Amino acid sequence: MFFASDNAGPAHPKVMEALVKANEGYAMGYGADPIMDAVRAQVREVFEAREAAVYLIINGTAANSVLLATMSKPWQTIFCSDCAHIHEDECNAPEFYSGAKLTLVPATDGKMTADDLRAKITGEENRGVHGPQRGPLSITQVTEKGTIYTLEEIAALTATAQEFGMKSHLDGARFANALTALDCSAAEMTWKVGVDTVSLGGTKNGALGVEACVIFDPDIAWEFELRRKRGGHLLSKHRYLSAQMQAYLADGLWLDMAQAANARCAQLAAGLRAHNGVTMLFEPQANIIFFEMPRREHKRMLDAGAVYYVMNGDPETGDADENLTGRLVCDWSMTAEGVDQFLTLLRG
Structure with missing residues (x-):
């Protein structure tokens, strides 16, 4: 993932x-x-x-x-x-x-x-x-x-x-x-x-x-x-x-790959919106998502060892309830199963 x-x-x-x-x-x-x-x-x-x-x-x-x-x-x-x-x-x-x-x-x-x-x-x-x-x-x-x-x-x-x-x-x-x-x-x-x-x-x-x-x-x-x-x-x-x-x-081919990336992003965005601890910072319209959630949630996801994404702070140090920004980007090769795995981890 x-x-x-x-x-x-x-x-x-x-x-x-x-x-x-x-x-x-x-x-x-x-x-x-x-x-x-x-x-x-x-x-x-x-x-x-x-x-x-x-x-x-x-x-x-x-x-x-x-x-x-x-x-x-x-x-x-x-x-x-x-x-x-x-x-x-x-x-x-x-x-x-x-x-x-x-x-x-x-x-x-x-x-x-x-x-x-x-x-x-x-x-x-x-x-x-x-x-x-x-x-x-x-x-x-x-x-x-x-x-x-x-x-x-x-x-x-x-x-x-x-x-x-x-x-x-x-x-x-x-x-x-x-x-x-x-x-x-x-x-x-x-x-x-x-x-x-x-x-x-x-x-x-x-x-x-x-x-x-x-x-x-x-x-x-x-x-x-x-x-x-x-x-x-x-x-x-x-x-x-x-x-x-x-x-x-x-x-x-170039359009097929872009459509695939956008579709996975839409799937991911729908799952994030369903999670009470997540706030979407911008309306994702293509293949990129910016979101906020508490440090403890970022740490839990990253500790799972199978999730890689960009975030703007240290998941280990600081107030566990502080919201940190994360960025998720889907490429053409991301699968629906991969997105589901991420969302399953998010739900805990």
Whole structure:
């Protein structure tokens, strides 16, 4: 029963099989492999964007950082929520690659509002040469709190950015989880609501390690290529990225895995709500749950030896009745039986 992170889950067997197949013989490097041609067509079809530029990178931090660097200048600021992944979990990589700073927009339940974004935007680019200029907007979908922006909310944010001549980026490490939860198309969640670039996640959802950088404005594609190379993220044996993404997208596997993870999360959430000692902190809408329960309950669960999840305190030391926050994440491989085992332990 491993609920610490979807990063900890296994790669899907079909992804591994694709890697073994790609390992046969020789193929040109640096993205010139024939599999990448198929991947580019797959991604364009998924997004209904025939002219989109598509590139692969091995992890989400690099995907976000190189895209945002391509979209911004060193004298600009990137707008994001105060709990965005690019702020909390990327060790200033977006700032390192872009030279820009981050301006944090207050979030409620993990999400920015258009009004709060506008207030932050109008607070910048009004001090002439002495202050940062306005750069792109970055939206995390699924949010770091496990919530999801509706299509209307994304459209409102990107429209606000457009009012000020700003572009918008979508950090989609859990893109498939959001897509299946909203029951919409990739196009409807991106360029049709004003998104200019996307980090399409694979690693958290059954790939070994691959993300797709999707750019709807081909005019900036060459700069992205240069920045990817200069930043050390153009993989020489690129076919192993291509093979993963090809298998990931084939026959809707990526959506099937996301649906499985979301379903297990919904099952888990229902069981947690039925337990009097548990308080849900946010409405789980994809595959992540944040909850509170007394220290003694956390300790009992962890002492059982078969449960792994993230918590914010020491289960051994302190008031046994003090509430501590826990985070549970379901990946594609989590089973209904595994969730039932967790809930059985919880009930004692």
